[in-house]
Amino acid sequence: KSVLKTRWLAHQLVHLESVDSTNIWAKKHQHELRHGAMVLAEEQTGGRGRLGRSWESSKGEGIWMTLVLEPGLPMHDAGKMTQLAAAAMHQAVVEVTGLPVKIKWPNDLLVDNQKICGILTEVSGELTRIERLLVGIGVNVNQQVFSGEIAEVATSLRIMMEQPVSRVALLTLFLKIFEKCYDDYVLHQSYGAVLRVIREHSMLLNQPIDVIRGDQRVAARAVNIHEDGRLEVVYEDGRSELLAGGEVSVRRK
Ligand code: ATP
Ligand code: BTN
Numbered sequence: 001k002s003v004l005k006t007r008w009l010a011h012q013l014v015h016l017e018s019v020d021s022t023n024i025w026a027k028k029h030q031h032e033l034r035h036g037a038m039v040l041a042e043e044q045t046g047g048r049g050r051l052g053r054s055w056e057s058s059k060g061e062g063i064w065m066t067l068v069l070e071p072g073l074p075m076h077d078a079g080k081m082t083q084l085a086a087a088a089m090h091q092a093v094v095e096v097t098g099l100p101v102k103i104k105w106p107n108d109l110l111v112d113n114q115k116i117c118g119i120l121t122e123v124s125g126e127l128t129r130i131e132r133l134l135v136g137i138g139v140n141v142n143q144q145v146f147s148g149e150i151a152e153v154a155t156s157l158r159i160m161m162e163q164p165v166s167r168v169a170l171l172t173l174f175l176k177i178f179e180k181c182y183d184d185y186v187l188h189q190s191y192g193a194v195l196r197v198i199r200e201h202s203m204l205l206n207q208p209i210d211v212i213r214g215d216q217r218v219a220a221r222a223v224n225i226h227e228d229g230r231l232e233v234v235y236e237d238g239r240s241e242l243l244a245g246g247e248v249s250v251r252r253k
Pocket of ligand 1: 050054118
């Protein structure tokens with residue numbers, strides 16, 4: 001606890017040796033977890049990505065964590081918290097490694113087109129108000145090699161830096177930045193700094209993309225990331241649409 005540089009975030013810290021998924025664990029133990037709690041695991045045996053996909057989480061080599069948050073916000077602001085986490089992790093990774101990190105809307109960080117970080121935000125609450133957010137974050141820090149299917153899409157900070165990277169340094173810096181962004185937004189309604197980071201480092205903005213819904217794939221161009229976290233796209237027939245992270249996948253052409 002003493003290495004933490006936060007005022008309130010992660011002061012309740014659950015550190016697990018091995019777990020199926022920190023998000024699932026946080027759901028099962030929701031009554032023991034307070035606002036600001038962090039569930040951190042050395043290894044996940046059933047780590048999950050978006051849309052039920054799996055997330056490889058090898059022992060001791062990554063940051064596999066879930067933050068428990070009760071921001072008391074309207075439901076339609078949930079997407080902003082994923083963007084806030086992505087912006088905070090972007091800043092932390094850049095500060096620790098100096099790598100050229102890109103943000104792939106809505107939930108991934110990439111270096112050289114390969115994924116180093118994924119974010120899975122799960123919301124509970126009634127229709128209009130967020131009761132609780134589970135922000136699950138996975139960072140590939142010290143893997144030396146990936147095998148199988150994900151070898152093509154994944155990389156780690158160690159692979160890119162050609163040397164090990166301190167998980168503690170990255171995590172403590174991330175928590176400090178995340179807490180600042182969170183307080184700015186939730187307490188002071190100030191979200192501009194997050195938006196600037198997201199827009200400046202987006203790998204999709206002003207690019208031709210494919211919008212994928214189920215088995216449908218439609219060509220478009222990404223033109224803006226809105227204040228509420230949605231991606232504005234323009235289709236080839238001139239129609240435009242605001243996409244929320246939960247409903248679509250986007251691929252760069
Ligand atoms: P989308 O654009 O819809 O988010 P995605 O390919 O980024 O698509 P996600 O659900 O965000 O998919 O992430 C899960 C995918 O990430 C898995 O299907 C797998 O290909 C890949 N993956 C799994 N584990 C890791 C990891 N540790 N690091 C990087 N990528 C991983
Ligand atoms: C994605 O890119 O689809 C999101 C991946 C999210 C992975 C993290 S690791 C910690 C937390 N627990 C999980 O099972 N998933 C998230």
